[in-house]
Amino acid sequence: MTTIREVGPVTLGDAGPQSAWFDVRSLEPGVFLIAEPGHVNSFLVVGDDRAVLLDTGLGVADIRAVAEGLSGKPLSVVNTHYHFDHTGGNRQFDQIAIHRDGAALLAQPAPEGLAQGYMEYTRRMISAWGGYKDLDDSYFHLVTADTLIRPLPPGFDPQAYAVTPSKATQLLDDGDELDLGGRVLRVMHTPGHSPDSICLLDEHNGLLFGxxxxxxxxxxxxxxxxxxxxxxxxxxxxxxxxxxxRRVFVCHFMRVDNxxxxxxxxxxxxxxxxxxxxxxxxxxxxxxxxxxxxxxxxxxxxxxxxxxxxxx
Ligand SMILES: [Zn+2]
Ligand SMILES: [Zn+2]
Known part of the structure; x- marks a missing residue:
C-alpha cells in the first residue's frame, strides 16, 4: 500500500527493498520526485488518464515499481536526453519518447569505460560522505532526509553495472504537447548540454522540468x-x-526545487x-x-x- 501525502515524503510499501535507494516525495499534486540522491533526479507527472516518468535514472534499482506504485495509471517514459544517467531504467519500459535528435544516440552502445567510470565516482562519493555528514552534524546542519547519500542497493553489483542501449518508440519535436488528461506537458527543445536535450513545461501549473x-x-x-x-x-x-x-525542477544535485x-x-x-x-x-x-x-x-x-x- 502506498501512502501519498499531498506534499512531502512518500512512504513506499510495495516497491521492494530496493526502494530505499530512492528518495520519493510529492512536490505538488500529481508531481513526484523520484530521486537517487547525489546522482540524478527523475520526476513522475500524473494526469487524469495517464502518467509519464521523466527519465529513468541510473538503472541500479527498480524505478518502474516505484513509479507504478505512485501513479496507478498507464505509464510511459519521456527521456530529457539520451545520457546514461537519465535512461538507465529504460529497459524496464515499453514506451519511450525522446527528442528525434536523441533516438540514434539512445540506441548506440555507450562509450567504453563509462559505466565503470561512474561506479568509481560513486565509490568516491560514498566514501567521502561520512566525513561530510560528520561536519554537517557538528557545524552546518544543511543535510535533510532527502539529501542523504545512500549505499548502493542490496544485491546490486557495481562491477556488473553496464549502460544498455534502448529503443525510442516515440520521437518528440519542439512544441509537441503530451496530454496526460487534465495536464499538458509541452516539449521545448533546448540543445546545448546535448543535441537532443529537452525541457518539459507544464504551463497551466507554472512548472518547468529542466x-x-x-x-x-x-x-x-x-x-x-x-x-x-x-x-x-x-x-x-x-x-x-x-x-x-513558479517552480523549476532540476535533475542533478541537492537543490531540486528552484x-x-x-x-x-x-x-x-x-x-x-x-x-x-x-x-x-x-x-x-x-x-x-x-x-x-x-x-x-x-x-x-x-x-x-x-x-x-x-x-x-
Ligand atoms: Zn546529461
Ligand atoms: Zn545528467
Missing part, C-alpha cells in the same frame, strides 16, 4: 555533443518563460561565457576529466579543459 539544461551545481557544457553557443540560446529562451513559471529567477541567472551566465567575461577555475568532472569551471551564485558551468578532449 533536464540537464538547468542545474544548480555544475552545468555540463564540456561533453562531446555539447555546444556552448546553442546552450546560451536555449537558456535565454527559457529565461523568457520566467513570468509564467524559483524561476534561476532561469535568467543561467542565461546571464552563459552570456558572460560567450562574451569572454566569465572567470574560471580548474576542476574535474565526475569521470575525472579536467574541466574549466565558471562559477556563479547558484550554479557553475563546466567547459572543456585545456587538455582538450570532449567526452560523453
Amino acid at each position: 533536464g540537464d539544461t538547468i542545474n544548480t551545481g555544475p552545468i555540463y557544457a564540456q561533453l562531446e555533443g555539447s555546444d556552448v553557443t546553442a546552450f546560451a540560446a536555449s537558456t535565454r529562451r527559457l529565461a523568457g518563460l520566467r513570468d509564467g513559471v 524559483p524561476s529567477s534561476l532561469l535568467a541567472e543561467i542565461a546571464d551566465g552563459f552570456e558572460q561565457l560567450l562574451a569572454g567575461t566569465a572567470s574560471y577555475r580548474d576542476n574535474a568532472d565526475c569521470l575525472g576529466y579536467p574541466v574549466r569551471e565558471a562559477c556563479f551564485d547558484h550554479f557553475s558551468v563546466f567547459v572543456a579543459g585545456d587538455a582538450g578532449g570532449t567526452r560523453v
